Amino acid sequence: GFSADEARALRQSARAITDVSTVASSIMSLRGVDGAGHVSIALISAELLGVLGATPARGRLLSSDPAQGAHEILLSHAAWTRHFAADPGVLGRTVSLDTVLGRRVARPLTVVGVMPPSFTFPRPETTGWTLPAPPAGSPNAVVRGRLLARLVPGVSQKAALSELTPLVRE
Numbered sequence: 001g002f003s004a005d006e007a008r009a010l011r012q013s014a015r016a017i018t019d020v021s022t023v024a025s026s027i028m029s030l031r032g033v034d035g036a037g038h039v040s041i042a043l044i045s046a047e048l049l050g051v052l053g054a055t056p057a058r059g060r061l062l063s064s065d066p067a068q069g070a071h072e073i074l075l076s077h078a079a080w081t082r083h084f085a086a087d088p089g090v091l092g093r094t095v096s097l098d099t100v101l102g103r104r105v106a107r108p109l110t111v112v113g114v115m116p117p118s119f120t121f122p123r124p125e126t127t128g129w130t131l132p133a134p135p136a137g138s139p140n141a142v143v144r145g146r147l148l149a150r151l152v153p154g155v156s157q158k159a160a161l162s163e164l165t166p167l168v169r170e
Contacts, residue, residue, distance in 0.1 A: 001144030004045035004066075004132070010147070013167050016160035017149040021048035023122050024145030030127065031096040031106065033083045038100060039127035043143050046131055049074075051150055052121060059091045059113030062131060069131035073097070073109040077117040079127040090114070097130070107133055122146075 002010070002022050011020040022045045030039045046064040055061070056074060063069040073095065075084070084090045090111050098106045109130060120126060132143035151160050 002147045003144055007045060007047075007147055010164070010167055011149075014149075014160075014163055016152055016155045016163045018152050019047060019051040019150040021045045021051045021148050022143075022145035023048055023148065024132075024143050025122060025126070027100050029098040029100055030083070031098055033095055039079070040123060040125045041097060042122055042126050042129045043132045043145065044129050045145075048148065049129070051148055054115065054119055054121070056113035057116040058088065059111070061113060062129065063112075066131055070133045071107070071109055072112045072130060074113045074115055074129045075111055076115055076120065076127055080114045105133075 001024065004022050007020045007022050011017060024043045026041050026043055027038050028041045029037065044062075046062065046066065046069055049055075049061050057077065058080075059074075062072050062074060075090070080086055080090060084093075091113070093111045094108050095111060096106050096108050115129075149160075149164075151157065
């Protein structure tokens with residue numbers, strides 16, 4: 001997997017791609033929401049939704065500033081319907097995500113948007129999207145995820161892989 005910083009460094013070194021982002025899925029506990037329990041949360045780099053061309057049905061995207069975006073959440077349409085009765089007043093509400101494994105680390109998050117029903121990336125059961133929390137205590141506590149990149153128009157996937165493979169190994 002790649003950290004968001006490694007993905008940005010790859011983008012700066014490569015000519016075959018225009019946008020780079022990362023995504024990792026995590027099972028977390030959603031607190032302050034009736035019946036939510038354990039949910040699938042996508043931890044994304046700030047660039048991901050732009051790379052995918054995704055826009056919320058309600059509200060706005062996460063802040064691209066990691067310090068702010070790590071305290072915000074976008075809800076899936078299914079989660080908004082199931083856990084919030086499709087309440088348009090959900091924007092601005094605070095929910096809390098808690099780790100399921102290891103030491104409990106609760107994160108209060110402000111709901112800033114709801115994605116359309118058709119947006120289910122990376123999995124249909126994804127409940128929400130947020131930026132990873134800044135590492136707590138350990139400088140090595142970095143979230144690693146799958147790398148997604150957009151090719152420069154006219155560049156084939158094969159040509160991009162030829163350029164990117166040695167850069168990734170490096």
